Amino acid sequence: MTKTIRSMAVLAATVCLAGSMGFAQSAGEAVYKANCQSCHGSAGTPSPGIAKMMGVKAISDPDMKKLSEADMIASVKSGKGKMKAMSPKLTDEQIKDAVTYFRSLK
Ligand code: HEC
Incomplete structure (x- = not known):
């Protein structure tokens, strides 16, 4: 019985940890x-139409790669x-998080 409770507690803790991470x-x-996705695309590459119409560059573009995180945030x-x-x-935090995510796309 105690063993079951203990393993359930461990399981619950693991689930919580995985969830928060x-x-x-x-x-x-x-x-x-x-x-951001509507213009920059789900994988960091805009659709060709948007890229052409608005001048959005893909995250893989050399010009984007040159930018620092601070440049992007600004x-x-x-x-x-x-x-x-x-x-x-x-x-500010949401912008930083979004930029960090954007930069993680390749
Ligand atoms: C309405 C469409 C649109 C949305 C929404 C949008 N962007 Fe952009 N983004 C653009 C366009 C257009 C450019 C190119 C601007 C230029 O160089 O003239 C750009 C450029 C950028 C750049 C490069 C900036 C630079 O200094 O050259 C980054 C980084 C960026 N966007 C990130 C984001 C993030 C992160 C979000 C969401 C919080 C976002 N964008 C939402 C249209 C959009």
Whole structure:
């Protein structure tokens, strides 16, 4: 009986840990999907139409690769070209998370 309870507690703790880790990893992903994906594409590559029409570059583009995380955060915050400023719609933390996720796409 005690053994069962103990193993259930271990299981519950494991599930909680996995759940919270999963959440931390996907915070930026959720922000990106809701606020960036429509222009930048789900995998960081815009659709050819949007790329041409708005001048969006893929994350794999050498010009994007040159940018530091701070450069990107600044552009996303205050907007650039046809990209509207994301601040104050998104918090600084959400912007940073979304940029981190965007940079993790290749
Ligand atoms: C309405 C479409 C649109 C949305 C939504 C959008 N972007 Fe953009 N983004 C653009 C366009 C267009 C550019 C190219 C701007 C230019 O260089 O003229 C761009 C450029 C960028 C750049 C490069 C900035 C630079 O300094 O060259 C980054 C990084 C970026 N976007 C990240 C994001 C993130 C992160 C989000 C979500 C929080 C987002 N974008 C949402 C259209 C969008």
